[in-house]
Amino acid sequence: MTGTNARHGRNDLDLHWTPTRRVAGCSDDSASYWDFGDRKEDPIHRIHSYPAKFPAFITTKALEYAEQQGLGVNVVADVFCGCGTTAVEAKRNGKNFWGCDINPVATLIAKVKTRHYRDAVLARYFDAIRDEFRRIESSPEDHARVSDRIRYWFEEPNIDDLIRLDRAIRRRTPANSPYRAFFLCGFSNILKPTSRWLTKSIKAQLDPHKSPRGVMDAFEDQFALMRNACGRSRIPTSDRRIRIRTQNFLASREPACRVDLxxxxxxxxxxxxxxxxxxxxxxxxxxxxxxxxxxxxMLGNQYGVKPPAPAAVKSLGATAAETYRRLRREDRRKAHSVARYFLDMDKAVAKCWRMLNASGMAVFVIGNTQYKGVRIDNAKYLANCMERAGFRDIESFPRKVSWKIMTPYRNARGRFTRDSTQRRVYGEEFVVAGRRR
Ligand SMILES: C[S@@+](CC[C@H](N)C(=O)[O-])C[C@H]1O[C@@H](n2cnc3c(N)ncnc32)[C@H](O)[C@@H]1O
Structure with missing residues (x-):
């Protein structure tokens, strides 16, 4: 494979995004090594929905890829760990793991997925929670504490049931125990079906015609799904160390630990x-x-972002600075948030570099976006950041996003669809890898 940084200037790496670059050992010429996995995803990955979750096989492929390059991997990290896809797969492959995410809902799911639960204990807690739920009543004070935002999404009977279910879980499971986290994770995943949230929408949108599901009915199904997933999961109950933190990755300059991949x-x-x-x-x-x-x-946050200083814009490199200038002509607020994102990504990539052991590797999965006709080449910018941080042997591989091949359009309500009259979404993203040397 060809390293890229030798060929290009420091501030503006011009990677060639050819559609079928191969990884040694990948036998199929027509597909990228990173397009498909060799096995079905472990059922534990499906216990809670999470937007932008990446396919589980990416981690296994990254481990294989690192080994092909002669890297021995003991500790894997995911610094934007979301719902814990990398964490689960690192554990499945017998690796130690460190991860963080700023979103506490994400880290709750990630922790639950990487723990081991005893089936008989789960069943006992579930029965106790259901009995408690039937027995207890909510008080007027409980209802007085319910926010207007919750009232906007939920009908009164379900609000009452959710108050009682939440209380039953907290009364019947030990505080701070993995079992409490398990049931709270289940509780979290029934909130959309029991509310008037537009089904499968990735935008906060109310469906005035929806009949929300009953709370206990949804919770029973959710418990069955989670219990079944735990029972069928092939993740070993190993002694590997799995650490997952709720934190802003950029909060401190120094990394919490050193990792190989x-x-x-x-x-x-x-x-x-x-x-x-x-x-x-x-x-x-x-x-x-x-x-x-x-x-x-949150990286990519678009609210209340201040305009960047001219020197900061200059530090982005020519391509990103040009993207900023073009966006500013369309929408100043959006342009500022994109510049902020670029600056944050630069810091995040530099911190990843510091986090790696000597000769360690980072594998980023990232897609490009577009706003009002301005193309935002996140992947190319990321490669620029990697070069600035000191990464070597930077490689980029386009990969097809398989589920977007089936439903490559998105309608005004944020739903993915086959309807070709709607806005096309990106069917491709990039795997960008580099070494610390
Ligand atoms: C593309 S998602 C990652 C999904 C993950 N790969 C998975 O499979 O679930 C990006 C994640 O970055 C997190 N994030 C955004 N800003 C962050 C920050 N400053 N520090 C840590 N995590 C952050 C978001 O909460 C989100 O979960």
């Missing part, structure tokens, strides 16, 4: 608003009294 997918600018999408869970799980507070420090 980073496999991560940063947020894409102008893509998802994670605080918005998870507002039901954030509010019910009491992670924040105002879900919008979680936007602060």
């Amino acid at each position: 980073i496999v991560t997918s940063p947020p894409y600018v102008t893509s998802y608003d994670y605080a918005d999408i998870h507002q039901l869970s954030t509010l019910w799980l009491r992670c924040a009294s105002d879900y919008r507070a979680l936007r602060k420090n």
Whole structure:
């Protein structure tokens, strides 16, 4: 494979995004090594929905790829770990793991997925929770504490049931135990079906025609799904160390630990608003009294971003600075948030470099976006950041996003569809890898 940084200038690496670059050992010429996995995903990956979750096989491929390059991997990290896809796969492959995410809902799911639960204990807790739920009543004070935001999404009978279910879980499971986290994770995943949130929408949108599901009915099904997933999961109950933190990756300059391989997918600018999408869970799980507070420090946040200083724009490199200037002509606020994102990505990539052991590797999965006709080449910019940080042997591989091949359009309500009259979404993203040497 060809290294790229030798060929290009420091500030503006011009990677050639050829469609079929191969990885040694990949036998199929027509597909990228990174397009498809060799096995079905472990059922544990499906216990809670999460937008922008990447396919589980990416981690296994990254481990294989690192080994092909002669890297021995003991500790894997995901610095934007989301719902814990890399964490689960690192554990499945017998590796230690360190990960963080700024979103507490994400880290709750990630922790639950990487723990081991005893089936008989789960069944006992579930019965106790259901009995408690039937027995207890909510009080007028409980209802007085319910926020207007929750009232906007939920009908009164389901609000009452959710108050009782939340209380039953907290009364019948030990505080801070993995079992409490398990049931709260289940509780979190029934919030959209039991509310008037437009089904499968990745935007906060109310469906006035929806008949929300009953709370206990949905919770029973959710428990069955999670119990079944735990029973069928092939993740070994190994002694590997799995550490997952709720934190802003950029909060400190120095990394919390050193690792051999980073496999991560940063947020894409102008893509998802994670605080918005998870507002039901954030509010019910009491992670924040105002879900919008979680936007602060989220990469790609588009609210309340100040204009960047001219020197900061210059430091982005020629391509990103040009993207900023073109966007500013269309929408100043958006342009500022894209510049902020670029600056944050630069810091995040530099911190990843510091986090790696000598000769360690980082594998980023990232897609490009477009706003008002301005193409935002996140992948190319990321490669620029990697070069600035000191990464060597930077390689980029386009990969097809398989589920977007089936439904390559998105309608005005944010739903993916086959309807070709709707807006086309990107069917391709990039795996960008580099070494610390
Ligand atoms: C593309 S998603 C990662 C999805 C993950 N690969 C998975 O499979 O679930 C990006 C994640 O970055 C997180 N994030 C955004 N800003 C962050 C920050 N400053 N520090 C840590 N995590 C952040 C978001 O909450 C989101 O979960």
